[in-house]
Amino acid sequence: MRRSERLLRNEFAATQAPLLQAKHAPGYIYTSDDVYEREVETIFLKDWMCIGREEEFAKPGDYRSFRIAGEPLLVVRNRAGQINAFVNACRHRGVEVATGRGNASKFTCPYHAWLYDLDGRLISAPFNDGVRGFDFDHCALPPVRLETWAGWIFVNFDADAQDLGAYLDEDRVRELTAFLRQDELRLADRWDFELDCNWKLVLENLMDMYHTGVIHASSFGKVFPRDDFQYRLTANGYHAEYQSLTMCPDGKSPFGAMPWMGPEQAPWMKASGKGVDRNHPLYAFTILVRPCMNIFARYDLVQPITYFPLGPNKTEVSVFTLFPASLFERPDFDAEVRPYKDFIRAVIEEDRAMLRSLQQGLKSRRFTPGPTVALEMPIHHMLNRYLDRLFGSERRPAKQSGAPRLTKRQKQRSVAKRPARRSS
Ligand code: FES
Numbered sequence: 001m002r003r004s005e006r007l008l009r010n011e012f013a014a015t016q017a018p019l020l021q022a023k024h025a026p027g028y029i030y031t032s033d034d035v036y037e038r039e040v041e042t043i044f045l046k047d048w049m050c051i052g053r054e055e056e057f058a059k060p061g062d063y064r065s066f067r068i069a070g071e072p073l074l075v076v077r078n079r080a081g082q083i084n085a086f087v088n089a090c091r092h093r094g095v096e097v098a099t100g101r102g103n104a105s106k107f108t109c110p111y112h113a114w115l116y117d118l119d120g121r122l123i124s125a126p127f128n129d130g131v132r133g134f135d136f137d138h139c140a141l142p143p144v145r146l147e148t149w150a151g152w153i154f155v156n157f158d159a160d161a162q163d164l165g166a167y168l169d170e171d172r173v174r175e176l177t178a179f180l181r182q183d184e185l186r187l188a189d190r191w192d193f194e195l196d197c198n199w200k201l202v203l204e205n206l207m208d209m210y211h212t213g214v215i216h217a218s219s220f221g222k223v224f225p226r227d228d229f230q231y232r233l234t235a236n237g238y239h240a241e242y243q244s245l246t247m248c249p250d251g252k253s254p255f256g257a258m259p260w261m262g263p264e265q266a267p268w269m270k271a272s273g274k275g276v277d278r279n280h281p282l283y284a285f286t287i288l289v290r291p292c293m294n295i296f297a298r299y300d301l302v303q304p305i306t307y308f309p310l311g312p313n314k315t316e317v318s319v320f321t322l323f324p325a326s327l328f329e330r331p332d333f334d335a336e337v338r339p340y341k342d343f344i345r346a347v348i349e350e351d352r353a354m355l356r357s358l359q360q361g362l363k364s365r366r367f368t369p370g371p372t373v374a375l376e377m378p379i380h381h382m383l384n385r386y387l388d389r390l391f392g393s394e395r396r397p398a399k400q401s402g403a404p405r406l407t408k409r410q411k412q413r414s415v416a417k418r419p420a421r422r423s424s
């Protein structure tokens, strides 16, 4: 960190102030190489991260390569039907042994042709005769932890991390999303693309209801009663139910509600008097699966978004659009899904230039962060969780280490909760 610790503490103090007295985080949090390195070590090499759906690896040999926060990763289904993850770096000189995605019976390193099987074992290495102590068993691709939940694949580079279930339960993710029955959904569309901004700006943008009625006023923001937005904060994230059109033109779903979305409301929505039933065309739900996945749902679909940093100024984003598996039998399914695919691309285009401009502005030496407004409550919460995690408890007094302080009105609109730890 090039700035003095004292300056740093003063700048963070402004962000840690109560919501309506706080300032956004300083620009270098989003632009600095040093901060980026620190968050890779602290967050991306420690947390569980979702890389896709099990159904994307349907057959033995189906594979896909990734670069997650700079780490090359290979995910592949083996002959026994198990999906595994490996460090995608050849044990000879480190070249990626697989690129892109596809189906393979073996992986040949493109540099000197070392050959690996679907379990990451080295099975041949040309011209190794005479190499003293050459040991095939010690030249396997190192495994990376992989676990699944509700059809999703998660990886973790930390061999000592807690199990995925316990990790998700810290923010009650499994319990709060059970009604979506994600393991009965199928992937209709996966769209991968890059944005020219820091990964945290994607996260913030996905919970920024302030901009929805502005940038997205002609798409899904046509119906967006922002005052009714019910955020509920958890230790590491938030979840919310609200009213919004579904993610196709004019919010007119050709499919109707998912069969299991009944005429009920979460207790906190019922108590607020602001909710609609889960099978209502305006029903909307979101939850953060830290560090870099937001699950969004409407009455007819589930549409999670993941975002992995490719450096401080670039982020790889994936949007997954899922519908009940039974719908895929319909002869008109592909035609009916097309408008959803076009719509999400149009919505992201509405954000793209703004995020690039935001990243530029944050680089300016003349920029000083402005105040946070009530609608930015979850952003304020997440910024402070992030700063706590990255810079430790020295940056804020212990008595302020919980959820942000809210006004009485904000408290009525949102419930800040510490999660109960549950066994998986
Ligand atoms: S780097 Fe892979 S075989 Fe040489």
Ligand SMILES: [Fe+2]
Residues within 6 Å of the ligand: 205, 211, 212, 215, 216, 350, 351
């Ligand atoms: Fe947006």
